[in-house]
Amino acid sequence: MDSSIAEFVRRPDLGRVGHSIKVRTNYFEITDLPFPKIYHYDIVIIPEVSPTSNRRIIQEAENSFSGVKAVFDGRRNVYAVRPFPFGDAHNLEVTMPENDMNNVGIMLPRVYKVIIRKVAEIDMREINRFLNGDCSISSNILTGIMALNVLIHHKPSKEHIKVGRIFYTNQGSQLLDGGMEVWQGYFQSIRPKPRKMMINIDLHATAFYERGSLIQLVVRILGKSTVEDLWRIQERDRTKLEKCLKNLKIFVVLRFSRHRFRISKLTNTSASSTTFEVNGQQIDIATYFFSTYGRRLQYPFLPCVVVRNETYLPIEICNVVEGQRYMRKLNERQMADMIEFTCQPPQIRTNTINQGIEILNYRQNEYIYQFGFQISNDMVITQARVLPTPTLYYHPASKEDTFIPKDGLWNLKNKKVATGATLGSWACAVFGSERDYPIGTIQNFIRELVNTCQVAGMNIPNRNPPIQHCNPQGGIENSLKQVWVRAGNSAKSNPQLILCILPNTGAPLYAEIKRVCDTVIGVATQCIQGKHMFSAKKQYCANVCLKINVKLGGMNSFIDPSQMPFITQRPTIIMGASVIHPAPGEQNTGRSSIAAVTASVDAKAFRYFAAIRIQHGKQVVIDDLAEIIKELLKAFYQTCGRKPERILFYRDGISENQFLIVRENVIKAINAACKSLDEKYKPTITFVVVQKRHHTRFFPIDTRRDGDRTGNCPSGTVVDTTVVHPFEFDFYLLSHPSLQGISRPAHYHVLYDENGFNADSLQTLTYNLCYNFARCTRAVSIVPPVYYARLVCRRARFHVSGENWSNRDTLEGIGSASYAVVKSELLNFMYFA
Template identity: 60%
Template structure:
């Protein structure tokens, strides 16, 4: 295959490696594959009937392997993915197809009168995986083909096969109850170990990481029910159950739950257990579990079997406990990953041996660089107007925002009574907020905005419209801002405020928690200042133009796109797509476009018109058309790269040409990924921050990256707690001929101008803003019944909601901050 043919249809190839910054070495949670299978791998399709879940499929396959190893399999150790695929190191002796019957013994721990179950396993050869092609792909001499993808999948199945047969598995992770910690409400969190085969330059790697998920605690069901309902002990259940709590339970207690015991005799459950088993129920006043029609079991005789995954959404307390369990320092995480590799015990795995796969026992050590910190600019009148932040964070002391907004017409709405939220306390808070905002460069001629109290359960839309009128009348000017004091962190009130101010009135809003308002701390007011300033069209800070030449040399627009999907329990709800774009040469101001589209579709359906809108806004703001577009796209997995390349890049090009046929700005399209399991651990203490994480600006572009495509990992933020997750940038298309240094430094520098905090953030602001806009747009739907503790709603799942459109006067400012 010639080089020219090879380049067709492939993504952007990596330019020369960068050299900007200080060279360091880091450890990463990848383990090198020292030996790959030299022979081709044989792929078989398997069908198990009747159809059962993967966990039972594995038991059936395990029994088939046990009884067939010396017979039909002739000593071959095949591996199984739990569904449809078997991979073997050589062909089975029985030919291309065969059918076997397997009788699965009953689980001895659960007494049953049922006979052992018989299953039919049909095995059919699907093809052969040519390992030589994978070797050439790793060396950059061959494109990624379906054969290479299947080879990687086979290696994935191979390394997961044995843990999956021995442990509970969820996705690509297996879990063990060793060291399990209880969560509130009858759940517990188990430690898991994720593993995945990944191609890199001239080698395959195994990515091993920690994972965690919630399971139900094993033990008596009555104890579980007690914990779920938040009671102290089973005796407290005497108070009874509400209808909401009574899922799969009888409406009557065991002493009154009647059933047909045969021979025309009707009896209650409690009496039946006393006569049949000589067991007097201790809790005959409690309902029974409905197993099926006419079969009931008292709660106290039921046991919760170990290893059942908790699939309900965790509540706030459970989520907090889960975060405590998973938040581990880099040193501790690295040690636990090492423990996971010891559990996996690759060296003694008989399946790996037969395939000829060898895996190193130590994490890979790779080259990295720490990029130089950019110079941040504030207003020239600031005592410290130009400086380089240290370790990715700074504060607003002695600084004034680069361009302060003027706030003249505003109002305060307190959602609570005068007793709960005294006017005096609100006035004290306003004084502190005004002083802080003015110290930091904003101008607030009206220091005494009108204050009104209202009921948080009342007519929110009517209240906000009244506040808008009060603000306008008091200042004799168009209202700019409504500050809302909230009684709690609940979603419903916040969601309704944002729906009304964004889509009905068209005014910026700032929500404040009552507990923060009562304290009125200067730091909190400074954070509010950053948000209010950009909502009113101001600019907080910018990077020295000489450090972002790609943006400052020619008219350039940065775009960030994301899609937010409904949760799995809301199949009829739509997905929301957001596109954010920079509106100035400093890449500090952004505008947003939103679309509602069919649920769970990953490609942005109306991207062409969204792009067109923002290109027009850029022209109206700057007076020039952008000559270059740098497009960052979030939320795309590797399997969707082709779709994105063919669909979305064409949509951006079509948007440009719809404005003017000859208008063809150069486009660079970069996929941004945070959902991965790559972590970095500094080798030298001098190369780590206070939390033990890598320093902000650590970039890795070799050793664990794609064999030849243009991708890199960038850890742009300082760690706060736990182990920091770097961001993965993968360039799919590049007409701007970026060098490695050019794109890495630009992406890193942009992370310092995220408008609502004084820290470098973990991913580029255009994408961060798109993510926030997606989340905000969920609140623009009418007639939603938002739950207090969750971001989902409890409304009728079958009806499509009517989403409001953000008012034009807000679309050009960063109302979403």
């Protein structure tokens, strides 16, 4: 069976727990779907050209369609609400205007052959049956939804810059540092919902090259004030410039013609020094442009851009083609500007989405009109509930040993951790000179940290660990080994922790520390930014205390057992899995993906162990999952003394078309692992996918009564009606408190359930688990086992690459055999916390 047309667990009921609120959501209802059929045609255009050119060709061909307004996906698929007049197959020739060019200035053929063939008739009545829950999804339904998505994208594709399902507009664009500008984008997608089809509209922003003259772009890329500041470009700047401008599309206006090109590189010499041969004579670029075009260069000291066929063009005569995305990584300043642009409060985001409705202008769209359906201009309003906050337990000796957090936040004041670890053998590695970090300053910080940890319930008999200054630029492994030896010699016992003081937030040093200590030495580490040495704040030290206590085997807090009956009534293991893939554009380089699975190993679902595997890049299933699950089931048994009778498995990072293949992988692996341990061992299984990369957002209607301090929906908001699947068991949960901007809920979708969850039991358990995250005193946005799995994946990337973590080739060609394995000394602790 095709993975995309499988049916999963049906919704057992609607949740009732919690108090009701009304929220707006960024969906717009399709109020009318009157047409019974859509006609699907396959189109082949000869010779082959780009999707942009394809659209222009089909637009010219519309004259042959006898008034039928067909919509086109830019590649092969055309959809129409009435059949074309020429039958099921037809060939025609389309003549394009003489000046038609591609995007780099090469003339295109004038005459194209278009081959049209009817593929299918899509029965839209079946979609209505699906929306009403009367039939499973089918290829006909999927094709119909695809046709509707092509319909709503067709006209905007001709009017805006389009990337995937997002259209970008320069209205209200904002300059970024370094010659870039951020454009507002509008995502739109048709989604089936209970008894309705809806359009999901969301915002997206991305960086584009600044339009205008190329020379001004160069000034901004290099951080100069004026063009005159460029009179002497250093080789380092030239290299930076060439990297940034490579493949950029430009246009040049010479005399009465306009030409478009793509930059391949820069010359090593200036325009006045770069020569080429004309009629057997050598001539420089500056002289050539003056003698040929009568144009004297103002800036002959600048290099030239090189375009096709080794053609040299002075930078000052070039202009940047508008609407080109900047595909490279943004620097810190650009990222800060981007965040400022995108971080809109809920009310402003609502207004911007409504502006997108005006820009997309569905009501004036002649294609939508001919297809005969109408779209509401108002956001959908739906019922939501705010789940009750769980009660947290700390040590009985605390002034507040049990309490209910407010707004998803709390702190350690008046609380002692539920189980305090003992820290006896440790040392401090200071990556910086004694001049930058004097011994007295480090000792003051350690004193405050130790006091905070002891007040919080940890036992630290060794209050004065040895301190060693280390070179942050190199020899890190040897330095850490020396610190480890000093810790052991000082305490006369095996070291438990190395406290590392870092001079910056850069990843290479951090990555190397984790690689060495996790996979070479086998000791827990706690990294701290050097700036905190100079002002040891109690709140910061309390946050560090939480991490240290967990890494040494302690327990910070736990949820009232009566509020998690699924876990506490019978032995139950909670698992979470995540896979991280190579960066976009690198899937063909041989780089590998990293998979991690975490599992609870105590009756309170607080402590988790982890397993890691390296596998083929871009693969969503986890190869060695049965063996991983076997390892984790053994760990649970060794810790609890009982086999888990129930398994609740959460998995992140997969899309809807991967649901079936991943479900089969997980269920098969669990059954195989259990069978290998005991032929009769068959725990009941529930498998849930959690997604964060979606475009559903919620906005409280009455922000004073129902919103939090940022204007978002409060922690605990759950939605399981109106904008969910027509009949499968899914829900949206906003479990975390908002910091700024708009909160993104997690989307949970149940794909397999032998444990008989109803809506309330699974929603409440999932929300309560979000208060069980060890690293902070706040509810988190996704269930901890998945959060931990993501942390483990990130840590594993450091294990593979260390100080070369940012090198694009570091992970190339690696396999599980070459992976640096975490030392056994750490496996029974949450070293990744």
